[in-house]
Amino acid sequence: MSIGYNFYIVYKNYLILYLVILQFKYGLSITINATLSKLSNNTDKYERISMKDYGNLPHIKLTKDLLESNRYDTRVRPVSNHTRSLKIYISMTLYQIIDVNEPAQNIKLNMWMVQRWHDEMLDWNPQEYNNIQSIILPSTSIWKPDTYIYNSVIMNKDDTERHMNVRIDSTKINGLRGANVSFLYPAIYTTTCRLNVKFFPYEQENCTLTISSWTNDKSALDYYADPTVNLENFIRNEEWDVISFKIFRHEYKYACCEQPWVILQASLVMRRKPLYYLVNLIIPTSIITLVAITGFFTPASTSNDRTEKINLGITTLLAMSILMLMVCDQMPTTSEFVPLIAWFYLSIIIIISIGTFLTSVVLAIHSQRQYGKLPSDWARYFFFVIVNKFALLTVPPQLKQIWTECDNEPKNIYKKKLNFPASQENFIYSKNVKSYKKSDIINNNNNLKISNPSVIDKSQDVEMKVFKYSDNKNDNKNDSTEKSNNNDKNKKKEYVINDSVNNLNNVKLNSFFKRICRGSNRQIALEWEFIASILDRILLITFGSCVIIVTFGMMAIGVIAQRYYDLENNVNE
Template sequence: MKVPLLSLLALLSCFPTGLLCRNQEERLLKDMMTGYNKNIRPVEKDGDVTQVTLKLTLTNLVSLNEREEALMTNVWIEMQWCDYRLKWNTSLYDGIDIIRVPSKSIWLPDIVLENNSQTYSANEIDLVLTNEEGRTVEWIVIDPEAFTENGEWAIKHRPAKKLINSHYSKDDLEYQEVIFFLIIQRKPLFYIINMIVPCVLISSLGLLVYFLPAKAGGQKCTMSISILLAQTVFLFLIAQKVPETSQAVPLIGKFLMFAMTVTTIVVMNCVIVLNVSLRTPSTHIMTNDVRQILLNFVPRLLRMQMSLWSPKDAQPCPTSRRRSSLGLIAKADEYVLKTARTELMFRQQIAREGLMKSVLQKIQNGLEGGTVQDLSNSLAQASPEVRQCVASCNHIATSIQKQNDFQNENEEWFLVGRVVDRVCFLVMALLFALSTVGIFLMGHFNQAPSTPFPGDPNRYLP
């Protein structure tokens, strides 16, 4: 019976202490809140300045909306100040040295994180950064246990500064401000795989049109325009993500505009090459200087596998431009439509047979006479017909020669088109390669600075 009694006495002896402690806290809180006005700044006399220390702890960098230029983060703001009305003598309250009071019951500094709308000026509140272990915390604190790393952005610098705007007086709210900086850099892997590499591959397809034949101008233009449409789609997608500002242009946007310009020039080159390839001697005259440059010097310089033109093949250039044969062709077509096909086939044959028959008959008559005089007379009579036959043969030979020259010059215009096409390919390939490397090297060297502020060696780190 003694053991339960002692236990009961011990249990009862604990209650008065707990009740006393609770009553002391209640009495302390009641004594402090008596006459306390939370709308009055805690200063003992007029002219005193309340010092408020600030500290910001970053727990998560959520996202950056580039179009709206808004950064979303999760942070804790720690503010410290001294309120002389909230002090007591611990000996009067059983040694209580800590008490928790609802924030709605006491005075709070009117300070917000963004768009500072504080009520008090620098004459009333002094904003400073927190001092820990004798050192000012001039950085955004990151708790490694609570911080969640962002998959798109990396934090390079996180300084904090108190700025005094000397353009304002202490009575102005803009005189003092504490700014927390976040200098972040994009992690490029996602954009390299999903935007840069596809964009470069699609743009490089524009150079493949030069591997089509010079006369395939329609296919070249179709392929180039298709690539141009694909680049336009990429540009439209990028325009939906970047801010609507004229102060800067993203590098991927610069590259797309450059690639679209190159593709447009490729289409123009295709049209020019097609125009040169389809030229004929009836519409254009090729001089020997053009042949020397585009059919001899340039192909040899580019090591093209084609027959080179030599000055030995030079032909005298006509003093005037050949007239177009479209009118003669139209008349010939009209004649063919009105004349029977059999008549067209046999008319010239009948004329040739009649001419030969007449010549042979006159020669035979001279041979039948048996004398030299008769043979001489028969040849004299047949000479006009013989001269006509020779003239006809010469006309045929000349016509065939002119046709061969026409075909050769047509072939030369086609070869000129090939040479121009190859020159355009080399120029555009070199321009595309150098400009692409240059644009993306700008992104490579566009790195975050080694220190947060130019000219300030302080790194603002713990």
């Protein structure tokens, strides 16, 4: 019994059961016996064909005649003249890009393959076989070309291609001997692909499938292909856009053989979609770096020693290193070039490293307040006057008040040095120091010295006044009347300083009182803190600008690269 007969018996039983159900449920008057009689007659006829004349069925007879061993040999190229080349036509359909493995540099594609050729040995007259024009046979029953993917990673062909059946169409109606064979099969190819990740993640890749016979040159098998791969059934990939998929035919001459070899190269041009890497890597990295830079160079109060900023820099460096390792795992190991995204992370790491180092420098400057020494005049003028124009920081009110009280603003430092009067006709007098001795201020060498510090009250404002005096040295030339008048005047001057004080250097005395005014610890702390704040602001602007420039430069290079690829594709077309 054949399988078809068994199926027929099952079908007959189900039909009888269905008729019985209709009769009892709906009361339909159905002549079951008549129906069964017809089925029985058909069964007898089918049994008579399957049992006695099965070998005479047209398609069975055609298959036996075509594959008869004395007529057809699957091991021999199906041509009547062995010197004539057999043409193989290949068409391809891309169904899916399964995977692009950057570290291993290979690509995995789901393809639908079709190979067509003319088999002169599969010849029959359709009129002799009930006008059968085509027939489907197992692929193992006929000869097939040894078409192979040269750059396949998987060597076993059975692991990449699923061979099933072939379709054979007679060409007798066209007056040709033999038949056209269509060999259709799905395949999953894993092929090598040299990935150029120089502009990762904006790169465009060109992966090539090299197709040809493994043992036959052009004199035996001559390959031809459709110019483009069919993309109508392509499932869109989330990471890659297919720009083009074309097939090129080449003939190569090798030293081993006299005849050239026909090579088909299917060139798949695809471009990576960068949105995933922008959203998940580049932009978060830039934000983390900006936050870290802001933390580095945020001004601190005098009670804060800023040591946590060093820890912030080290932590950020570790985070950048981990992100860079994640990116490196997705790229091939190469020393020919550095990928664009690697340059990006390297730049960010350098920025954070320099920022961490300069944070320690600012820390060291800020700690100078504990030594009780004011910044030098050039440093005060440079930072408070010149650099602060760019930092745009407001002077702290307390520090500004101290500068006003002491007449010690940094912008007037060099003006005073140039315009300070050196005339010995003026001397300095303090109304708050109303009674003091010569020995309280000067020593025997006419040098400034505080012998009795109690005579000076540092909490009071120091006000300087300038008095004119006349020095009369020619006593012998004056008459006795003038001498008596001068003596009376000298007696009335209670607060006039001794002639020896008048000979002191006026500049030294002025500096002495100013040092008393501005020498407080509060002024020292405020000035060093203000210098550190100015440095923080300048470094924040500098490094923040660097991060923004690097980030937008990364995006701009991507746009330029894509424009370049578009122009290149237009030229190739």
